[in-house]
Amino acid sequence: MSVLVTGGRTVKVAGSPVHVLDTGSGPAVLMLHGSGPGTTGDGAWAATATSLAASHRVVAPDQAGFGRTPLPAGTSGGLRVWTEQAAALMDALGETSYAVVGHSMGGAVALALAAARPRQVSRVVAVGTMGAPEAPLSTDLNAVWAAPPGPEGARDMLGRLVADQSLVTDEAVAARADAMRAGAEAFAAMFPAPRTRWVDDLTLSAATLAAVRAPVLLVHGAQDRLTPLRTAALPLLDHLGDVRLHVLGRCGHAPQLEQPTAFRELLAAFLVRG
Template sequence: MPLKRRRLLSMAIFGLACAATPGAARADSMLADFDYGWPVQRHSFTSQGVAMEMAYLDVPAERPNGRTAVLLHGKNFCAGAWQGTIRALTAAGYRVIAPDQIGFCKSTKPDRYQYGLHTLAANSKTLLDALGVAKPILIGHSMGGMLAIRYALQYPDAVSQLVLVNPIGLEDWRAKGVPNATVDQLFAGERKTSAATIRAYQQRTYYAGTWRADYDRWVEMLASMYAGADGATIAWHQALTSDMVFNQPVVHELGRIAIPTVLIVGEKDNTAIGKDRSDKALAATLGDYPVLARETAKRIPGAALITYPDLGHAPQIQAPDRFHRDLLTALER
């Protein structure tokens, strides 16, 4: 089937799914109609002089073991995308808290905000303090892995274990020669986002070129935010957080992590912020996760490394049974 026809078909399927599937997300910047699987709660606080609400899930364990896991989503994900991991952890005895960061998904999207990983870490700390969670396990995926590292460095006495799932920021893209981009340029690019572009990117990066019908749910989740009347708001915040990720790599501080750490990596991942604006020779060297995984494990004192040669950027979605078995084993170890 020609590429153009496939894209049109994908968009048509997305539209039909939103109209016909119970609980499917309609076009809405706050994901009001997108079901996370558990009741969404809200934490009110003030940041940068503005009243905020952080949406989050707080799911009790089936048979509590006294431990709490905090799940930190990636840039193109939401708390609801952790559904499979939440089920696996709660069944194994863990209480699970999964927030939507400010600027993402069901949380407040302020008119103007100075984004920083340190700020998102501080916001997350206010939530955990309010919930009385003292030393959780932090599990961060993609950008959430960067955030988990920043949180662990910022609050080293407030974390018991660190699990990093295909984290980004493991290389300094700007130092390697990737051209910077202004927020305005990033915003212009984000305004072109559609269900078709999201699906194409996720297929080649998140799932190693494969696709299953259950992945469409996460395309729908993102595309519905861009497609609503406040789509420009989503594009703006995505541009701001892209700028944050590009300019705040964590690679230079990995040696300072003093918390037991597990690094879980799908080696088919090729994520690299700014690769699309780099020349071909440079782009070919970026996002080399087989190399980045081993370099990172060596730089984090005592880190354990689990790799999946056949999986991409989101192993918890692509191969949930394998991933959750290894995750639970690592947490017990």
């Protein structure tokens, strides 16, 4: 049973509450955020959701341990928890066929979900994605996961996310600092050092990637420092069956925020692709 809350609603999934932005109507699109401290579904995807809502039902949850979605009892997050919760959420919402868009960590979850639910997942858009076999933990991703709550940590993190440093405004820093402080306790439980193990947890095997039957669009920033193009996106081309890669120049780890118009055009065209 769903309970309406300000800014979205909460859906019970396997006995655990999941806060979700649920807007628009039409074919369903599940949007999964990344792993930076202070990240939420609506924070990551609200602008994209607005552009899609006229033609699609957009579902953007706070994944377990982020925003207003607590970690299920006895867990500390991880690929299996996030993948199973995403699948169960869409079941709870009555959606039997849907596209999945995932950013960074959410990209790995999207690909894992497509492998686990080939009849439900119609297509995948993986943005600045994690999940590639043998991808190392980058210095910048390690720093983002280690960023302390507050303005200093927020400014450093945002500076690593984007190529265009003019986007790191005082307003953006203040908003992210507030979100980081609000989620600090849950986040600390998910990515403690040594952090290479969390990259390993989000790494998808060759067998899992081969099980993805849906068409996949990889969108990557050429200047992505957290999940570099060479180690994160390019290797996936050797493992996914129906895949294409679009690289955006002068762009860092978050194309949907740094080049929103280009990203939305790519997304809209891929979602209606025959």
